[in-house]
Amino acid sequence: MSPDGSGTAQEFGDAADVLSVREQKADARARAAGDARPPGLYARRVQVYPRKVSGRFRRIKWAALVALLGLYYVLPWVRWDRGPGAPDQAVLVDLNHERGYFFFIEIWPQEVYYLTGILVLAAVGLFLATSLAGRVWCGYACPQTVWTDLFMWVERQIEGDRGARIRLDKQKWSAGKAARKAAKHGAWLAIAFLTGGAWIMYFADAPTVVGDFFTGAASQTIYFFVGLFTATTYLLAGMAREQVCTFMCPWPRFQAAMLDEDSLVVTYNRFRGEPRGPHRKGQAWGDTGHCIDCKQCVAVCPTGIDIRDGLQLECIGCGLCVDSCNDIMAKVGLPPSLIAFDTERRMAQRSAKQPLTYRLIRPRTVLYFFLMLGVAGLMVFALATRDDQGINVLHDRTLFVQMSSGAIQNSYDLKVLNKARTTRNFDLTVEGLPGAQIVLVGRSTRPAAHVIVSAPPDGLGEYRLHVRAPAASVTAPETKIRFVVTSAEGGKTVRETTFRGPKPDSR
Numbered sequence: 001m002s003p004d005g006s007g008t009a010q011e012f013g014d015a016a017d018v019l020s021v022r023e024q025k026a027d028a029r030a031r032a033a034g035d036a037r038p039p040g041l042y043a044r045r046v047q048v049y050p051r052k053v054s055g056r057f058r059r060i061k062w063a064a065l066v067a068l069l070g071l072y073y074v075l076p077w078v079r080w081d082r083g084p085g086a087p088d089q090a091v092l093v094d095l096n097h098e099r100g101y102f103f104f105i106e107i108w109p110q111e112v113y114y115l116t117g118i119l120v121l122a123a124v125g126l127f128l129a130t131s132l133a134g135r136v137w138c139g140y141a142c143p144q145t146v147w148t149d150l151f152m153w154v155e156r157q158i159e160g161d162r163g164a165r166i167r168l169d170k171q172k173w174s175a176g177k178a179a180r181k182a183a184k185h186g187a188w189l190a191i192a193f194l195t196g197g198a199w200i201m202y203f204a205d206a207p208t209v210v211g212d213f214f215t216g217a218a219s220q221t222i223y224f225f226v227g228l229f230t231a232t233t234y235l236l237a238g239m240a241r242e243q244v245c246t247f248m249c250p251w252p253r254f255q256a257a258m259l260d261e262d263s264l265v266v267t268y269n270r271f272r273g274e275p276r277g278p279h280r281k282g283q284a285w286g287d288t289g290h291c292i293d294c295k296q297c298v299a300v301c302p303t304g305i306d307i308r309d310g311l312q313l314e315c316i317g318c319g320l321c322v323d324s325c326n327d328i329m330a331k332v333g334l335p336p337s338l339i340a341f342d343t344e345r346r347m348a349q350r351s352a353k354q355p356l357t358y359r360l361i362r363p364r365t366v367l368y369f370f371l372m373l374g375v376a377g378l379m380v381f382a383l384a385t386r387d388d389q390g391i392n393v394l395h396d397r398t399l400f401v402q403m404s405s406g407a408i409q410n411s412y413d414l415k416v417l418n419k420a421r422t423t424r425n426f427d428l429t430v431e432g433l434p435g436a437q438i439v440l441v442g443r444s445t446r447p448a449a450h451v452i453v454s455a456p457p458d459g460l461g462e463y464r465l466h467v468r469a470p471a472a473s474v475t476a477p478e479t480k481i482r483f484v485v486t487s488a489e490g491g492k493t494v495r496e497t498t499f500r501g502p503k504p505d506s507r
Helices: 021-033 056-077 113-133 136-140 143-159 162-170 175-200 206-215 220-240 242-248 251-258 320-331 344-351 363-385
Strands: 091-094 099-102 105-107 265-268 339-342 389-395 408-418 424-431 437-440 450-455 459-469 478-487 492-500
Touching: 056 091, 056 136, 056 143, 056 175, 056 206, 056 320, 113 136, 113 251, 113 363, 136 143, 143 162, 143 175, 143 220, 143 242, 175 206, 175 220, 206 220, 220 242, 265 344, 320 339, 389 478, 389 492, 408 424, 408 450, 408 478, 408 492, 424 437, 437 450, 450 459
Parallel strands: none
Antiparallel strands: 091 099, 099 105, 265 339, 389 408, 408 459, 424 450, 424 478, 437 459, 478 492
């Protein structure tokens, strides 16, 4: 700003520093056109140098960053008492023992459908959020965005703001430049290491794995994955940045299918802003629009686009250009929201000077909402009604054996599942075959109508058994029977299988 409080477009930023990505690409193409060599298959990356900005959406992004990173780093250290012999980490995916723990919920391998439900909920939730507010997930909660924000903050603290970073990169290498670059990359690697280490703690007890890691007692697998996640975080958040959102992430390609004319997205009010031109505070506007073409919206964009060109694939919907433009509007004495979160319908109504409306409830949002509600309801119902016991029965390869007494015998492998944290006994019976009796191999040779089997805490009881039935009861080559296990608490689990016998004409 000049001493008299006025300002021009150039006074709001160095023109060399605020060229849009499109302008830089056009310049590069122009230079390439004069080159006798044929152009390469891929365009050279245009480095993006986002400028520091303050405002409502920047504060929301900081709040989201602190909350999400705090949750990510702290959650593995939260304890949850599950009784003796059970891990006390609140959130844990125990691959060694094939269990998943989330506070009071314990997931067994055969309950992988809960993971499917979570993924479906996440997908539909993303569809709903996008239909309501565009790429709000990408702008505020995506891990790539969160860690890139943190890396850029570190970069800004060490190398300075946009103009200082551009000048530093153009300078020849010196001791000062090398020291700044080394400090920045060292800080990035430290954050990436903490990120990779924290991720490992979701798959092993946090205090134990941290102690083992720094004493050299951890497995090679632990060291490998910490190194892998450190490298990927460093490369994606520090080096690739907006390239991940533009080229690696599939979401920008099909997000348009989730948007409609009532979706809130970052928009430029072309009716109000055009035609563009420089302006001084207090000067009459004449035929020019409110956009003074300062390009500050481009300078703060983490993906380097010009939102005035319309909604683009690269836009992550962070709203930082809104903060920057509002700041400029305040400096030139104009109302805010030249760039704002708005809908296509409202933009058309505004240009036609019609009453503004916003339709939150519409077919696609209702569909997504009830789909989420249905999936969540099914998961809650399944959790509330699931058994803490189960059985699995496998018929022996031998079809049947006819005893000297004439009785028909079939053999089975039985597994009794106990999800409780104490040893439990179960009463085992067979239904569907009159006179059937059970013999537990290695336990007793005396047949009985029911036997007692047990299962260890949070484990399986495995048994080999014979089922014998009088020949008169076996009237077909295959008879459907049911194994029934009943716990002392009254829980009952039934598993159907087949009892085989001779054909009637072969007896």
